[in-house]
Amino acid sequence: MNYKPNDIFFPWLPFYSLLKREVLRFTSIATQTVITPIVTASLYLFVFGVHLGGQLSILEGFSYIQFVVPGLILMGVVTNAFANTSSSLFFYRYLGSVVELLVTPIGAFRFSLAFTLAAMLRGITVGVVIWLISMLFTDLPWANPVMSFMFIFLTSFLFAQFGLIAAILSNTFDALAMYTNFLIVPLIYLGGMFYPISMLPSAWQTISRFNPIFYMMDGFRQSVLGEGDIPIRLSLAIAAALALAAWVIASYMIWKGKRLRL
Numbered sequence: 001m002n003y004k005p006n007d008i009f010f011p012w013l014p015f016y017s018l019l020k021r022e023v024l025r026f027t028s029i030a031t032q033t034v035i036t037p038i039v040t041a042s043l044y045l046f047v048f049g050v051h052l053g054g055q056l057s058i059l060e061g062f063s064y065i066q067f068v069v070p071g072l073i074l075m076g077v078v079t080n081a082f083a084n085t086s087s088s089l090f091f092y093r094y095l096g097s098v099v100e101l102l103v104t105p106i107g108a109f110r111f112s113l114a115f116t117l118a119a120m121l122r123g124i125t126v127g128v129v130i131w132l133i134s135m136l137f138t139d140l141p142w143a144n145p146v147m148s149f150m151f152i153f154l155t156s157f158l159f160a161q162f163g164l165i166a167a168i169l170s171n172t173f174d175a176l177a178m179y180t181n182f183l184i185v186p187l188i189y190l191g192g193m194f195y196p197i198s199m200l201p202s203a204w205q206t207i208s209r210f211n212p213i214f215y216m217m218d219g220f221r222q223s224v225l226g227e228g229d230i231p232i233r234l235s236l237a238i239a240a241a242l243a244l245a246a247w248v249i250a251s252y253m254i255w256k257g258k259r260l261r262l
Contacts, residue, residue, distance in 0.1 A: 012110070014104045014105060014106040014110070015106055015110040015111075015113065015114050018101065018106065018110075018111070018114040018115075019113075019114040019117055019118060022084075022088060022114055022115060022117075022118030022119075023118050023121060025088060025118075026084055026118065026122050033080070033083075033084070033122060034080075034122065034125060034126055034129075037076055037079065037080055037126050038076070038126060038129050038130060038133070041072045041075070041076055041126075041130045041133070042130075042133055044068070044072055045065070045069070045072065045130075045133060045134055045136075045137050046137075048064060048065045048068050048137075058195060058196065058199065059196065059225070059227055060227075061227075062225055062227070063138065065134075065137055065138045066138050066139075066140060066225065067196075067221070067225070068193070068194060069130075069131070069134045069137075069138065069140060069224075070140070070217075070220050070221040070224045070225065071188075071192070071193035071194065071217055071221065072130055072134070072193075073127045073130050073131050073134075073152075073220075074127070074151075074152075074155060074193075074216060074217055074220050075188050075193060076123070076126040076127045076130045077123040077124060077126065077127040077152055077155050077156050077159075078123070078155060078156075078159050078184065078188060078213070078216075079123075079159075079180070079184065079185075079188075080119075080122050080123040080125075080126045081119045081120060081122065081123030081155070081156040081157075081159040081160045081163065082119075082159040082160070082162055082163040082166070082179075082180065082184060083122075083163065083180070084115075084118060084119035084122045084123070084160070084163065085115045085116065085118075085119040085160045085161075085163030085164045085167065086162075086163035086164070086166045086167045086170075086176055086179065086180075087163075087167075087176075088115060088118075088167075089115060089163070089164055089167035089168070090167040090170060090173075090176050093167065093168075093260060098260050102257060102260065108251055108254040108255035108257075109251060111254055112161075112164060112247075112250055112251050112254050115160065115163075115164060116157065116160040116161065116164075119156065119159075119160035119163060120153070120156040120157060120160055123155075123156040123159070123160070124152060124153075124156055127152060127156075140224050140225070141224070141225060141226065142223075142224055143222075143223060143224060143225060143226035144222075144223040144226070144232075145223075147219070147222075147223035147232060147236065148220060148223040148224055150223075150236060151216060151219050151220040151223060151235075151236065151239060152220070154216070154236075154239045154240055154243045155216045155220070155239065157243050157247070158216075158239065158242055158243040158246050159184075161243070161246035161247050161249070161250040162179075162246055162250075164250040164253075164254070165246065165249060165250050165253065166179040168250075168253050168254070168259050168260065169259065187211055187212070187213045188213055188217075190208065190211055191208070191211045191213035191214040191216075191217045192208065192214050192217050192218055192221075192229070193217060196218075196229055197209075197214065197218075197229055198229050212238070212242055215230070215234075215235040215238040215239055216235065216239050218230055218235055219232050219235030219236055219239065222235070
């Protein structure tokens with residue numbers, strides 16, 4: 001099919017091509033990008049579901065495995081959305097092929113949107129599969145499915161943007177890995193994944209409220225179980241504000257383009 005320059009779809013062709021390329025990039029190595037995090041989450045489910053899940057209860061009316069599953073789902077979304085954009089854009093920079101993208105008539109908005117949608121697809125896919133596997137161990141009430149979707153959407157979007165920012169700021173593979181190893185993973189584990197912050201001493205509760213992942217973790221768990229530490233609308237508002245701020249920063253950095261070449 002031939003497209004004319006004035007065709008309404010013509011300006012979006014580079015975007016569609018880049019989006020397709022990004023989706024094919026992670027699906028072509030699904031063993032590494034999708035199956036590996038699912039296996040890791042399944043081991044958590046096995047430990048908490050078979051050995052500890054039925055013996056412990058830290059939230060009245062729910063088993064420990066029911067408390068942990070929403071955290072595992074969100075962890076899969078966070079780490080995979082971040083990994084997809086950060087690794088992909090960094091490799092473009094490292095190989096010098098980012099120049100080919102910069103000379104296409106795609107624009108900063110469509111450029112970031114293509115990377116973002118592919119990352120969100122990967123993160124949400126992993127999260128959904130983790131939920132399906134968790135059904136072998138426990139049932140979740142899904143108190144507010146609409147809010148659950150909104151938290152998953154905002155979380156995947158936020159960390160896709162953060163992945164773009166990290167890829168632009170990093171000049172080496174080690175620097176890029178530091179974002180995951182020394183920032184994202186600690187924030188996940190300290191964000192109430194395995195415990196409600198109401199169990200912590202008051203000082204640590206205050207510190208936990210400066211952890212952005214806490215609001216997404218608590219809000220998503222509350223939308224699933226119907227119980228949480230803070231009002232769900234507050235968690236949603238903070239997640240939306242963080243996502244918007246990250247999108248503005250990532251889009252500005254791509255638009256300026258100063259650090260896109262290594």
